[in-house]
Amino acid sequence: MKRTNFRWFMAVLIFSITFMSYMDRVNLSVATPTIMQEFGFTKVDIGFLQTAFFLGYALMQIPGGMMAEYFGQRIASTVAVSWWSLFTALTALGSSFTSFVVIRGLFGLGEGPIFPAMNNFIYRWFNRAEKATASSFMLGGAFVGPVFGPAITVGLMLAFGWRSVFIIFGAVGFVLALAWWCLAKNDPRQSPFVNKAEADHIESGMVLSDPKAAKEIAPWKSFITSIQFWAIGLQYFITDYIMYVFLAWLPLYLMEAQGFSLAKMGLAASFPWAALCFVTFFTGFVSDKLIAAGVSKHRARTFFGSAGLLLSGAALYMAAVASTPGANVLWLTISLGSLGFTFNASWAASMDIGGKFCGTVSGWMNFWGNIGGVVAPVATAWIATHYGWQAAILVTAFSSIIGVVCWIAVKPDQEIQRKDIPAGKVSA
Structure with a gap:
């Protein structure tokens, strides 16, 4: 029987959904100068608006992952996309x-469950040698959003005003929610588009839970006492802190500190996100190839994770001291692009160490990442207001050292050991 490949169609749908999620986030950043002028908001006010989103988003990470494990990814993702699309329009x-x-706080609550739920979906729908590549679709969609977001948002703002942006993207989000509800299944064998050959390929080497067994809640006692559980969370705090500085402040930084016009800013702000998207896909492909060739998950994930943060911090330092706007954008592009190594390694490693509880582990990781998102907008605004943009960029650059240290404690070759079962590695 010729094997179907419907799982990759679902990867494209995941790409579309995460693309929309980040388009919806970056829209506020691009519209910030216009909103500040219309309502008289200060940079600190805008920082608090960004923080309201990140606070709601962070609070729903762990519950979102647990909901996906308990109720299934189909329900959790459909509710999340519908919820955030409603509050996108209401903006x-x-x-x-x-x-x-x-x-913005309620918008953040809606977006919270989507990445843990999608990570859980990838764990169940893709062969163990395909998980990093599948993760790159999830992350790539997110990072393509800011590539096209600034230019599209600027175009809609100039044509119809800033409010039109949120209404249009809210409507598109409802369409994607409907598509997910119609096509996604918690088990690939339940999908009419997946034949037996594809389902067998997906489940090859995977340890499946008994479908008749009682549903389990994540073993928090085992998780909370695990060093690598804390390490993967804290490294992601740093990774997301750096990324959210870009997401929240790059458009205004380019206009205020580098003198770009609104139209030129829309183009310049897309370069770092394009680099991030490219590196994320590249890393997923190479990581899966390395593991298929016999390289340990620990080497593949840990090397990419730590190297990405190290390169990002170094390039961000160079951007802070660059003498021309062109050089500044070049180093910013290298900095954010380098994080693609770390993002892909992080989400793949959360599946490796979490196993069937990867929704909870990735929710925990993304919770800490978005605590970084809570801190980044306000902290950067305060530093930029009192000490200038260069100081704000330098502080962000040196924070990467903490993330590199944390990666040393992450061991993707072994799931977090549960205290209620014997020690040993689990294949998934």
Whole structure:
């Protein structure tokens, strides 16, 4: 029987959903100068609006992962996409600082479950030698969003005003939620588009839970006492802190510190995100090839994870001291692009060490990442206001050292050991 490849169609749908999730986030950043002028907001005010999103987003990471494990990825993802699309559209109705804070906070709650749920879906729908590549679709969609987001958002703003951006993207989000509900299944064998040959390939080497067994809640006592459980969370705090500095402040930084116009900023701001997307896909492909060739997961994931942070911090330092706008954008592109090594390694490693509880582990990891997202907008705004943009960029650059140290403690070759079962490695 010729094997179907419907799992890769689902990877493209995952790409589309995460693409939309980041388009919805970056829209506020691009519209920030116009919103600041219309409502009289300061940089610190905008920092708090960004933080409201990240706070809601961070709070739903762990519950979102656990919901995906308990209720299934299909329900968790459909509800998440529908929820955030509603509050994306409602952003157009913001009329005061308080209303913007409430709407963006609720928007963050909706986006919270999507990455843990999608990671859980990838764990169940892809062969163990395909997981890093599949993760690159999830991450690549997220990082393509900011590539096209600035230019598309600027175009819509110039043509129809900033409110149109949020209404249009909210509507598209509802379409994607409907597509996911119709096509996604918790078990690939339940899908009419997956034949037996594809299902057998997906499950080759995978240890499956008994479908008749009672549903389990993640073993938090085992997780919370694991060094690598904390290490993967803290390294992702640093990784996301750096990325969210770009997401929240790159458009305004390019206009204020580098003198770009609104139209030129839309183009320049896309280069770092394009590099991040390319490196993420490249890393996923190479990582899976290395593991298929016999290289240990520990070497593949840990090398890429730590090297990405080291390169990102070094390039960010060079961007801070660059003497021309062109050189600044070049180093910013290298810096954010380098994080592609770390992002892919992080999500693949969370599946490696989490096993069937990878939704919870990736939720924990992304929770810490988005605590970085809570801190980054306000901390960067405060440093930039009091000490200038160069100081804000330098602080971000040196934070990468902490993440490199944390990667040393992550051991992707072995799942986090549960205290209620015998020690030993588990294949998945």
